[in-house]
Amino acid sequence: MNRLLGPLIGLALYLGIVPLLIHGSSYWLTVFINISLLAFTSLGVWLTFYIGRINIAQGAFALIGGYAVAVLTTLHGWPFWLALPMAGLVAGLVGGVVGSTILRLRGVYFAMLTLCLTEATRLLALNWTGVTQGASGIIGIPTPFGGDSSYLQAYFFSALLLLAGLLAIWRITQCRMGRVFRALQAHEDLAASIGINVAQYRVLAFSIACAFGGLGGAVLTVFLQSIYPTSFNVTNSTDFMLYCFLGGLQFVLGPAVGALVLFLGFQLLSALGSYQALVYAILMVLAMLLLPNGLLSLRFSVRQKSMREGQV
Amino acid sequence: MSLLQVSSLSKRFGGLQAVDNMSFEVRAGEILSVIGPNGAGKSTLFKMIAGALKPNSGEIYFDSRRITGQPQHIVAQKGVVRTFQETTIFREMSALEHVVIAHHLQATSGAWGAFVNSGRSRREEEAIRQSAAEILNYLGLGHVQNEAAKNLPHGYLRALGIAMALAAKPKLLLLDEPFAGMNPEETDRAIEMVRGICMRGVTVLLVEHDMRAVMRISHRIVAVSFGRKIAEGSPQEIQNNPSVIEAYLGREDDELGI
Amino acid sequence: MGLAPTYLGSVMSQIIVNGLMLSATYALIALGITLIFAIMNVMNFAHGQMYVLGGFMVYYTYGVWHWPFALSLLVAALVVAAVGLILERFFFRSVLRRSRREESTMLLAVGTALLLDSLALALFGEKQRGVPDVVSGVYHLAGAYIPARRLLIFAIAAVLTTAFIVFINYTRPGRALRAIAQDRETAALQGVDVTRYSALGFGLGAALSGLAGGLLISTDAINSGAGNLISIKAFIMIMIGGAGVVSGAIAGALVLAFSEAIGYYFIPGSLPYLLILTGLIVFLLFRPQGIMGRRWG
Numbered sequence: 001m002n003r004l005l006g007p008l009i010g011l012a013l014y015l016g017i018v019p020l021l022i023h024g025s026s027y028w029l030t031v032f033i034n035i036s037l038l039a040f041t042s043l044g045v046w047l048t049f050y051i052g053r054i055n056i057a058q059g060a061f062a063l064i065g066g067y068a069v070a071v072l073t074t075l076h077g078w079p080f081w082l083a084l085p086m087a088g089l090v091a092g093l094v095g096g097v098v099g100s101t102i103l104r105l106r107g108v109y110f111a112m113l114t115l116c117l118t119e120a121t122r123l124l125a126l127n128w129t130g131v132t133q134g135a136s137g138i139i140g141i142p143t144p145f146g147g148d149s150s151y152l153q154a155y156f157f158s159a160l161l162l163l164a165g166l167l168a169i170w171r172i173t174q175c176r177m178g179r180v181f182r183a184l185q186a187h188e189d190l191a192a193s194i195g196i197n198v199a200q201y202r203v204l205a206f207s208i209a210c211a212f213g214g215l216g217g218a219v220l221t222v223f224l225q226s227i228y229p230t231s232f233n234v235t236n237s238t239d240f241m242l243y244c245f246l247g248g249l250q251f252v253l254g255p256a257v258g259a260l261v262l263f264l265g266f267q268l269l270s271a272l273g274s275y276q277a278l279v280y281a282i283l284m285v286l287a288m289l290l291l292p293n294g295l296l297s298l299r300f301s302v303r304q305k306s307m308r309e310g311q312v
Numbered sequence: 313m314s315l316l317q318v319s320s321l322s323k324r325f326g327g328l329q330a331v332d333n334m335s336f337e338v339r340a341g342e343i344l345s346v347i348g349p350n351g352a353g354k355s356t357l358f359k360m361i362a363g364a365l366k367p368n369s370g371e372i373y374f375d376s377r378r379i380t381g382q383p384q385h386i387v388a389q390k391g392v393v394r395t396f397q398e399t400t401i402f403r404e405m406s407a408l409e410h411v412v413i414a415h416h417l418q419a420t421s422g423a424w425g426a427f428v429n430s431g432r433s434r435r436e437e438e439a440i441r442q443s444a445a446e447i448l449n450y451l452g453l454g455h456v457q458n459e460a461a462k463n464l465p466h467g468y469l470r471a472l473g474i475a476m477a478l479a480a481k482p483k484l485l486l487l488d489e490p491f492a493g494m495n496p497e498e499t500d501r502a503i504e505m506v507r508g509i510c511m512r513g514v515t516v517l518l519v520e521h522d523m524r525a526v527m528r529i530s531h532r533i534v535a536v537s538f539g540r541k542i543a544e545g546s547p548q549e550i551q552n553n554p555s556v557i558e559a560y561l562g563r564e565d566d567e568l569g570i
Numbered sequence: 571m572g573l574a575p576t577y578l579g580s581v582m583s584q585i586i587v588n589g590l591m592l593s594a595t596y597a598l599i600a601l602g603i604t605l606i607f608a609i610m611n612v613m614n615f616a617h618g619q620m621y622v623l624g625g626f627m628v629y630y631t632y633g634v635w636h637w638p639f640a641l642s643l644l645v646a647a648l649v650v651a652a653v654g655l656i657l658e659r660f661f662f663r664s665v666l667r668r669s670r671r672e673e674s675t676m677l678l679a680v681g682t683a684l685l686l687d688s689l690a691l692a693l694f695g696e697k698q699r700g701v702p703d704v705v706s707g708v709y710h711l712a713g714a715y716i717p718a719r720r721l722l723i724f725a726i727a728a729v730l731t732t733a734f735i736v737f738i739n740y741t742r743p744g745r746a747l748r749a750i751a752q753d754r755e756t757a758a759l760q761g762v763d764v765t766r767y768s769a770l771g772f773g774l775g776a777a778l779s780g781l782a783g784g785l786l787i788s789t790d791a792i793n794s795g796a797g798n799l800i801s802i803k804a805f806i807m808i809m810i811g812g813a814g815v816v817s818g819a820i821a822g823a824l825v826l827a828f829s830e831a832i833g834y835y836f837i838p839g840s841l842p843y844l845l846i847l848t849g850l851i852v853f854l855l856f857r858p859q860g861i862m863g864r865r866w867g
């Protein structure tokens with residue numbers, strides 16, 4: 001129970017206090033909507049890391065999810081609530097197909113190829129004009145959030161989506177599937193020797209990861225009501241990865257904390273004008289150098305230190 | 313009755329013929345050792361039997377079914393499980409977790425049930441934990457079951473490898489140099505352990521350099537050199553076989569001890 | 571079908587010329603990233619940013635301040651090498667000492683790319699930049715047109731590539747670098763100053779990328795956001811050729827340059843790269859270690 005206390009407090013804060021504090025400020029609501037959705041999308045990258053792969057393709061799957069929801073709602077008139085799961089499904093399936101080939105690579109090779117995949121998906125969106133309308137993009141995507149409180153609705157929806165995502169990933173890590181994933185991360189050959197179907201499990205993990213990307217991208221797209229081939233690009237893919245790393249790979253909450261701190265930090269630096277990006281990048285590299293195990297490791301090392309001191 | 317049949321098995325690495333037209337069989341219930349100088353192709357042979365490497369030619373039958381070239385997890389499902397020559401572990405995990413994971417093939421409740429933590433999956437989980445603890449106790453690892461594997465001494469890790477293999481409930485257990493790096497007392501204990509495993513109905517195929525141990529433990533021995541089988545027979549016969557003696561001649565450490 | 575043989579011939583030779591011209595500069599990029607990877611096991615995600623930096627050095631020194639082209643190339647190489655040395659010394663060395671895990675250095679490399687990207691944006695602005703022709707004129711050879719400036723760039727890049735290969739194969743530092751690439755520990759035992767040579771390798775690899783940028787800005791314009799795309803090209807080349815192998819880098823450069831030459835000749839727009847990337851994935855299915863590489867993992 002004690003273990004759950006921290007996350008529960010955080011949750012209460014996020015669902016209750018944040019909207020109260022920033023109520024009425026559509027700017028800040030937008031910031032937090034973005035944080036929730038970016039964190040949700042990053043959870044997929046986190047899960048890919050959980051099987052020992054560095055994934056820089058999440059932008060591609062966000063783009064796929066975004067186009068899926070855009071095409072389904074605008075061209076085929078699907079309602080959002082039907083199109084959204086479909087977007088996740090499409091991204092997950094594409095991820096499964098692509099994953100079954102590229103997951104044979106490891107380490108930096110997998111990372112490089114996933115980066116290329118992000119670029120390839122952008123080019124596909126640009127050239128497949130029959131479906132995506134090419135560079136002019138798809139605009140006027142209908143939104144399910146309306147009326148005076150549309151931002152607040154979107155805020156709660158994304159916060160709840162993030163919560164559901166965290167819960168799902170947490171359960172995965174706690175059950176048999178998570179155990180198998182950890183085994184794959186540690187040693188694929190040893191896992192295979194005791195009868196684990198390595199190829200199947202890593203494709204499963206990657207598909208789930210891509211479905212997260214598709215869902216996150218779809219909601220972001222609907223929120224912005226437009227999508228272009230550049231809506232999710234290489235920069236986004238690396239961002240998703242950085243959120244996970246900087247939040248802490250050992251913790252399910254890592255991507256959420258990473259997204260919160262980094263995205264919020266970036267917004268807070270906006271006063272610096274044209275130096276915003278530079279200062280942000282410097283701070284990020286510093287964080288990498290000083291906190292190699294992520295921001296959440298800070299909390300744990302403090303606790304461990306006090307425990308050690310307590311024993312003396 | 314033969315449990316495993318290897319016929320005309322060959323494996324080439326570039327210009328090197330690591331395993332060359334090898335044929336032998338393993339009878340149900342026996343302990344069969346494969347011996348041979350370094351680089352003779354013993355581990356390569358094991359990897360092919362376990363499905364970790366595809367042979368260039370030849371056939372492998374297990375329980376009269378063809379398993380040639382099938383992937384590792386399928387071969388493991390059918391009951392052939394191997395341990396690694398190099399100590400191979402999931403570094404960060406505890407010994408218990410290793411063996412729990414190795415029960416993968418025993419888990420029958422669905423993935424969804426496990427995901428939502430259903431009663432059935434909880435009960436199964438509990439049973440698996442129980443069984444894992446038992447296996448660890450049986451192999452003398454009970455007292456370190458919660459220790460992270462990376463902190464365990466070498467001898468324990470060799471035993472942990474065997475514990476994992478046992479958890480997969482093999483009919484045929486392939487042990488690649490299980491006694492490597494053990495002192496005489498540890499080896500004695502390990503020999504008893506392997507005998508015990510065989511007693512429980514698991515057939516054992518074993519590669520080992522420690523000739524004293526091999527001669528004591530094996531029912532039969534296959535000797536290989538440069539990828540080829542040069543002799544097969546009882547420990548007595550192998551010890552007196554001229555080509556075996558020749559294959560080992562000129563070696564610095566005369567491990568055959570003849 | 572109705573194409574006259576002479577026309578076909580000139581198409582062929584134009585493609586060959588274009589591919590060849592490009593491949594020499596691409597080889598510099600690929601050799602740089604493969605060198606860094608081989609000796610430090612760091613995949614330099616900031617390689618394209620170093621290319622951009624080199625390009626802008628030439629833009630300012632040659633294009634704006636009208637220094638001699640050769641001098642500005644030298645300056646570009648030195649500045650980018652210095653950046654590489656600084657990054658190696660203050661970023662990668664400490665992280666490598668702390669952990670040999672691939673993720674930590676890769677994360678840092680990505681962070682470095684981001685840092686250099688925003689630095690380039692802050693320093694150089696968003697505008698697309700080019701420089702005046704170094705030499706003018708067009709040659710006509712076997713039905714193909716060769717602009718003199720491209721020929722010059724090709725010649726310089728080819729000389730540099732050859733020089734690099736000679737350096738790595740026949741000089742003392744080159745042999746030391748190869749020894750480190752083979753096996754760090756053994757090299758250290760044999761008395762190679764691993765720390766110093768790692769720094770040298772990193773600086774050299776960065777300089778090669780910077781040189782490529784400095785060369786290509788005189789034929790193709792450059793902008794401060796181009797880094798990631800160049801990095802992607804570098805990745806494509808070493809994945810095709812095989813990472814950490816000199817011959818692989820050259821092979822990768824040839825394959826990519828000719829794919830681009832063929833693609834852009836027949837297909838307009840961005841479609842060629844989509845095909846190249848798709849081809850890469852299919853290729854890796856059959857040969858995950860690349861043309862010259864050893865199998866990894």
Ligand SMILES: Nc1ncnc2c1ncn2[C@@H]1O[C@H](COP(=O)(O)OP(=O)(O)OP(=O)(O)O)[C@@H](O)[C@H]1O
Nearest residue numbers: 325328330348349350351352353354355356357397
């Ligand atoms: N993956 C591989 N690629 C290339 N050559 C290999 C590979 N695996 C093994 N070899 C070579 O094949 C030969 C047989 O190797 P193997 O490991 O089977 O020998 P071994 O009998 O187990 O030796 P040891 O007693 O030292 O364990 C050796 O010469 C080895 O170098």
Ligand SMILES: [Mg+2]
Nearest residue numbers: 354355356397
């Ligand atoms: Mg061996």
